[in-house]
Amino acid sequence: xxxxxxxxxxxxxxxxxxxxxxxxxxxxxxxxxxxxxxxxxxxxxxxxxxxxxxxxxxxxxxxxxxxxxxxxxxxxxxxxxxxxxxxxxxxxxxxxxxxxxxxxxxxxxxxxxxxxxxxxxxxx
Numbered sequence: 001x002x003x004x005x006x007x008x009x010x011x012x013x014x015x016x017x018x019x020x021x022x023x024x025x026x027x028x029x030x031x032x033x034x035x036x037x038x039x040x041x042x043x044x045x046x047x048x049x050x051x052x053x054x055x056x057x058x059x060x061x062x063x064x065x066x067x068x069x070x071x072x073x074x075x076x077x078x079x080x081x082x083x084x085x086x087x088x089x090x091x092x093x094x095x096x097x098x099x100x101x102x103x104x105x106x107x108x109x110x111x112x113x114x115x116x117x118x119x120x121x122x123x124x
Contacts (some may be wrong), residue, residue, distance in 0.1 A: 001031060001089050003010065004060065004079075005023075005089075006077055007070070012057040015041060021089075022057065023045055023108040023109050024076065024108075024109055025077040025078070025079060025080050025106045025107070025108065025110075026074065026075070026076050026077075026112070027074065027075045027076075027077070027083075027104065027111070027112050027114070028072055028073075028082065028112070028113040028114075029044050029046075029067070029072065029073050029075070029085055029087070029114055029116060030071055030072050030113065030116070031044065031066075031067050031071045031072075031073075031083050031087050031098075031100065031113065031116050031117075031118055032071060032116070032117050032118070032120055033098065033116060033117070033119075034117070036117070037071075038067070038069070038071025038072070039067060039069050039087075039089055039098070039118055040067055040068065040069050040070075040071060040116070041067060041073045041089065041119060042066065042067045042071070042073075042087050042089035042098075043065075043066060043087070043088045043089065043108075044064070044065050044066065044067060044073045044085065044086070044087050045062070045063070045064050045085070045086045046062070046063040046064075046065075046075055046084070046085050047062045047063070047083065047084055048062075048081065048083060048085075048088075051093075056068040063075045063077075065089060066109065069081075070122070076102065077101070077106060080105070080106045080108060081105070081106060082103060082104070082105045082106060083100065083103065083104055083105075083106070084103055085101060085102050085103070085104060085114065085116060086099070086100075086101045086113065086117075087099060087100040087116050087118050089118055090110075096120055097123045098118040098120055098123070099120075099122040099123035099124075100116040100117055100118040100120070100122050101116070101117055101118070101122065102114055102116050
């Protein structure tokens with residue numbers, strides 16, 4: 001009888017420990033132009049800034065990516081937080097720059113998405 005309890009306890013503990021999955025924090029950034037067309041090869045930076053807009057020196061979060069042909073870039077993080085997103089793309093044909101920025105808060109086990117419109121007037 002003791003063996004049955006031990007085996008049962010072992011199986012229950014195995015089941016409980018194997019069910020836990022680490023949480024994930026994902027972000028998809030969509031970049032569009034003034035005509036709401038996808039912007040390919042735009043530089044996207046995700047980071048943490050303080051109330052004055054300065055990059056936090058102790059921050060371990062700074063992700064950099066480039067949008068694909070659909071204007072999308074995806075990021076994964078180890079924890080949740082409130083992040084600044086900055087977008088920049090140089091338009092060689094017109095020798096101009098388009099930019100955009102926004103903020104987003106991530107949530108556990110959810111892929112958040114945001115669309116940022118990159119325009120010349122947003123570059124300061």
